[in-house]
Amino acid sequence: MDFLIFENISKSYGSNKVIDNLSIAVQKGEIFSLLGPSGCGKTTLLRIAAGFEEPDSGRVILDGQDITNLPPNKRKLNTVFQNYALFPHLTVRDNIAFGLKVSGFSKEKINDEVERYLDLIQMTDHASKKPSKLSGGQKQRVAIARALINKPDVLLLDEPLAALDLKLRQRMLVDLDWMHDEVGITFLYVTHDQSEAMSISDTIAVMNKGRIEQKGTSVEVYEAPRTSFVAAFIGDTNFFDGEVKSIDGDYCLLSVESFPDIRVYNDKAVKPGGKVYLSIRPEKIGISHNKPSEEKINVLKGKVEEIIYLGSHTKYWISVNGFRISVIAVHNTFMLDIKEISFNDEVYIYWSLDSCYMLEQYKEEDEALLTLPDDEILDQETV
Amino acid sequence: MKPSSYSKKRNELLSSFPSFIWLVILFVIPIGVIFAIAFKAADPYGGIGEEWTLSTIKELFNPIYPAIFWRTIYLSLISTFIAILLALPVGYYIARTGKRMREIFLVLVIVPFWTNFLIRIIAWKVLLHPDGFIKKILVTLSLADPNSILLYRPETVLIVLVYSHLPFAILPIYAAAEKFDFSLIEAARDLGASRFQAFRKVFIPGISSGIVAAFIVVLIPSLGSYVIPELVGGASVEMIGSKIAQRSFVDRNLPHASALSALLMLAVFIPLFFAALWQRKAALTGKVK
Numbered sequence: 001m002d003f004l005i006f007e008n009i010s011k012s013y014g015s016n017k018v019i020d021n022l023s024i025a026v027q028k029g030e031i032f033s034l035l036g037p038s039g040c041g042k043t044t045l046l047r048i049a050a051g052f053e054e055p056d057s058g059r060v061i062l063d064g065q066d067i068t069n070l071p072p073n074k075r076k077l078n079t080v081f082q083n084y085a086l087f088p089h090l091t092v093r094d095n096i097a098f099g100l101k102v103s104g105f106s107k108e109k110i111n112d113e114v115e116r117y118l119d120l121i122q123m124t125d126h127a128s129k130k131p132s133k134l135s136g137g138q139k140q141r142v143a144i145a146r147a148l149i150n151k152p153d154v155l156l157l158d159e160p161l162a163a164l165d166l167k168l169r170q171r172m173l174v175d176l177d178w179m180h181d182e183v184g185i186t187f188l189y190v191t192h193d194q195s196e197a198m199s200i201s202d203t204i205a206v207m208n209k210g211r212i213e214q215k216g217t218s219v220e221v222y223e224a225p226r227t228s229f230v231a232a233f234i235g236d237t238n239f240f241d242g243e244v245k246s247i248d249g250d251y252c253l254l255s256v257e258s259f260p261d262i263r264v265y266n267d268k269a270v271k272p273g274g275k276v277y278l279s280i281r282p283e284k285i286g287i288s289h290n291k292p293s294e295e296k297i298n299v300l301k302g303k304v305e306e307i308i309y310l311g312s313h314t315k316y317w318i319s320v321n322g323f324r325i326s327v328i329a330v331h332n333t334f335m336l337d338i339k340e341i342s343f344n345d346e347v348y349i350y351w352s353l354d355s356c357y358m359l360e361q362y363k364e365e366d367e368a369l370l371t372l373p374d375d376e377i378l379d380q381e382t383v
Numbered sequence: 384m385k386p387s388s389y390s391k392k393r394n395e396l397l398s399s400f401p402s403f404i405w406l407v408i409l410f411v412i413p414i415g416v417i418f419a420i421a422f423k424a425a426d427p428y429g430g431i432g433e434e435w436t437l438s439t440i441k442e443l444f445n446p447i448y449p450a451i452f453w454r455t456i457y458l459s460l461i462s463t464f465i466a467i468l469l470a471l472p473v474g475y476y477i478a479r480t481g482k483r484m485r486e487i488f489l490v491l492v493i494v495p496f497w498t499n500f501l502i503r504i505i506a507w508k509v510l511l512h513p514d515g516f517i518k519k520i521l522v523t524l525s526l527a528d529p530n531s532i533l534l535y536r537p538e539t540v541l542i543v544l545v546y547s548h549l550p551f552a553i554l555p556i557y558a559a560a561e562k563f564d565f566s567l568i569e570a571a572r573d574l575g576a577s578r579f580q581a582f583r584k585v586f587i588p589g590i591s592s593g594i595v596a597a598f599i600v601v602l603i604p605s606l607g608s609y610v611i612p613e614l615v616g617g618a619s620v621e622m623i624g625s626k627i628a629q630r631s632f633v634d635r636n637l638p639h640a641s642a643l644s645a646l647l648m649l650a651v652f653i654p655l656f657f658a659a660l661w662q663r664k665a666a667l668t669g670k671v672k
Contacts, residue, residue, distance in 0.1 A: 073573070
């Protein structure tokens with residue numbers, strides 16, 4: 001069931017179009033991530049849902065009701081802010097109780113609920129502390145409890161883990177997922193961090209320049225990116241410029257860079273002569289000293305330029321006709337017994353015809369997107 | 384105590400020593416002198432007599448004083464509350480507005496200071512004069528009786544007190560509001576608070592240090608005000624400041640003026656003391672940085 005619906009939303013600040021005729025629906029009970037780089041409009045969209053910003057056009061519909069013009073306090077949505085926005089003059093307990101207090105619940109009811117949520121976030125021992133005495137992770141949990149206690153229809157999370165260090169972020173992700181299962185509330189999760197989005201979401205919508213580039217499950221957006229932007233933003237990939245030479249049933253033959261022709265599964269409306277992007281994930285590529293003999297593969301020959309051994313996997317950079325291709329070999333065998341691939345070796349790299357992915361046709365404007373800052377914490381919109 | 388924090392403490396003492404001496408010579412000693420003079424006899428030529436006496440202190444129990452003291456205190460307190468009440472939305476608005484407008488508003492708050500205080504109070508006298516501008520408007524709108532008098536009433540003194548002290552309330556409240564994290568207002572609204580609830584439950588506690596400062600800097604000059612009651616209040620709305628002036632300039636009775644000053648000073652010290660306690664408590668609990 002479409003639960004939270006954004007319908008043809010547009011929003012500009014001056015001449016800067018932040019959200020461009022965007023429509024998307026969030027299902028009841030799911031964790032829905034808006035994933036995108038700084039300034040892609042994801043935070044603005046969240047603020048439109050919360051009621052802090054008004055869209056220039058379009059509607060926001062929650063559970064069948066048009067909430068576009070409701071003030072924030074009349075919406076059954078609650079937000080977990082990026083900087084937590086805990087009230088510094090109130091204790092943890094009073095912060096969590098705030099929503100129930102302004103709604104005028106009875107004292108007993110408030111006390112019971114607050115104790116329950118203090119317990120849920122395991123902060124009962126810290127209930128009388130002021131926020132300034134809490135660690136980042138504790139503040140985060142209080143911010144979540146403060147929002148959840150109001151039993152919102154949708155919980156909005158604005159980069160909730162951005163201010164935490166890596167270890168804590170991973171633990172909080174698990175906690176968040178657990179809390180989601182516990183309370184069964186729909187989560188709308190805004191983040192620029194693809195691994196965060198992939199690990200927690202039921203559905204990911206990749207945003208760029210105020211539009212949704214692709215919506216799908218983690219597997220869908222990773223394995224079958226619809227655009228070069230999505231392929232570049234989610235995970236690592238090797239990009240090639242290609243030109244369609246011929247189409248042969250389910251496959252088409254591409255001439256790519258200075259390589260021998262490459263065969264790729266064809267699910268796009270391409271014509272011979274059309275320019276396309278080709279994306280091959282590094283871990284889909286096999287590497288070997290001997291020429292592989294399997295059918296239905298593309299094989300290139302190259303030289304090992306760099307090796308980074310990371311225990312669970314090894315990263316290689318293979319130079320093929322002057323073009324660097326990144327390869328990841330995942331180790332599921334005992335590595336000490338295997339003949340090692342070493343620097344400057346001549347190797348074959350190969351991949352199945354079905355594991356590289358042809359993207360949409362080449363567009364000049366996409367060029368700039370291929371060099372992405374990969375962990376920009378500050379979101380321009382929030383500054 | 385670690386040696387480093389010990390030497391830090393010593394440096395603090397050393398560097399604050401000159402200002403400490405300055406305050407003692409020009410502030411603490413004169414106050415002590417005022418308290419001491421209150422216990423001296425008056426000299427018929429306007430000076431201070433030799434012998435110590437309690438007669439001046441006894442004169443403070445003269446029944447005219449409680450009324451004047453009471454009027455001084457309630458006019459000051461009410462004018463302080465009104466000034467803060469007016470300053471809160473102004474400070475909030477200035478802090479939230481854009482940088483350019485903010486500068487314009489701040490200049491507008493300060494501009495009245497470019498005109499001499501006395502002139503501004505006399506201007507009020509002109510405005511409120513029986514033939515003055517405001518009176519005529521009120522009579523035309525039939526809001527005032529043609530025979531009524533606008534000057535020399537407690538309400539008038541109150542209005543002029545609020546007028547002259549309003550900038551002193553706006554500035555500290557603005558300074559605190561400017562540092563206030565307005566995303567907290569959004570958080571409160573998000574959690575279901577109305578605009579007013581968010582203002583009262585989050586903004587006001589968030590700028591409590593500014594409110595306390597505004598309270599102090601408005602209340603103290605109000606308690607000691609002498610020009611305003613003298614000019615717009617006249618004989619019927621005397622405040623303690625007018626009495627002190629009268630005792631020293633007209634009666635030339637310095638011990639009496641000193642005794643009144645000392646009493647007023649105690650009245651000022653008490654709220655100041657509690658305000659300082661409150662601020663210290665707030666600082667300890669992390670409210671004020």
